[in-house]
Amino acid sequence: MRNQFFDQERKIIVGDPMTDESWDSLLPLPLQTLSPFQWTPISVIERTWKYLFSDGVTSVVDLGSGVGKFCIYLSLLSSDSIEVIGLEDREELLSVSEAIKKHWGVSRVQFQKKNFLTHFPYGHSHYYCFNPLYETIKGSHSIDLKKNKSANQFLKDLHTFKQNLFLLKPKSKLITFHGFGGSYLPGFRLVLNEEISGGEFQVWEKDKS
Template sequence: MRNQFLNQEGKIIVGDLMTDKIWDSYLPKKFQTLSPYQWTPIFVIERTWKFLLEDQVKSVLDLGSGVGKFCVYLSLLSKGSFPILGLEDRKELVSVSQAMKEQWKATNVDFQNTNFLKDFPLGHSHYYCFNPLYETMKGSHRIDDLKEKSANQFLKDLQSLKLNFLLLKPKTKLITYHGFGGSYLPGFKIILKEEIENGEFKVWERE
């Protein structure tokens, strides 16, 4: 799948390699520099696609979709063959995601400005997250100063996320890169675990 990307006009060039440098170059400058810390690397999205190719996919939901890199590139790889939804609580990032969707002419992908902890979306076959809660703990490479850093808040959010995951139907998959915030997820078993791009890539299945 590492064989195509779109040029400036949004035309697919078969035979060329998609790289983080190319994808990120379309982002506003301030979000380009955050990419190694905040946005899923291209290789990890391609690994996810390889996994999904062998699985029954109804729809994919990205919990904390940032600038839309995971959703938009997955939509290009899958040629819009299943719905992809990104939920993001920062309005500015949702606008960037919509712009990226248009730039790359991605189909069957959408973004909503919402807090997934307050309104957790059930019913998707696959969920993805790149450690969205961690920013409550961490000071460096932060997206902005909008969120308070608090270990207490992190633990509360983690508990709420785990309870929401428990509501998912058996066989639902959760794909994580750098985890979801905790190390143990009640009601789930790990069906895939790999070290890629300096992070842990895992697939959890609801029992």
């Protein structure tokens, strides 16, 4: 996927009010149409930063970072004050993420080609996900058809995801938009639950035990 979509008339100036429309205009058209279903809304990223700012954040990992919207805009909001890592296993989405990262000039965002289910990044203070197991559900608005879609695959992935999260150190936080794939997270307590942009914004904290 070439980076020819950065043309002069659509260039966003740092300091201008950010909207989903202005951000998404930097994407190739097929990825723009997926935005309402796959990429985190600007209002949710702003709410996340408001929470993180008062919660002693040191590093944030986006589990399934897609086109990098959450990571890059969060870094802009934080003025590059925190480490932000995006994990994504689709090469074409990583290419778009890197191009937009360069466009904005953020210095503390890393994108890594990894599947967070098999290569979970332990040791960070906060984690974020936007319905990360959606691609294994038989539904519309998928990114592509590369991933196996079945109820059995979804349940298997959910079990793996919960096991990974259970191994996080105490006080680690998981921030979710439209959930993590289930309603109960063993070893965690729900500390925040709000409705934002038509979805559920939740914060889970790993118990001390």
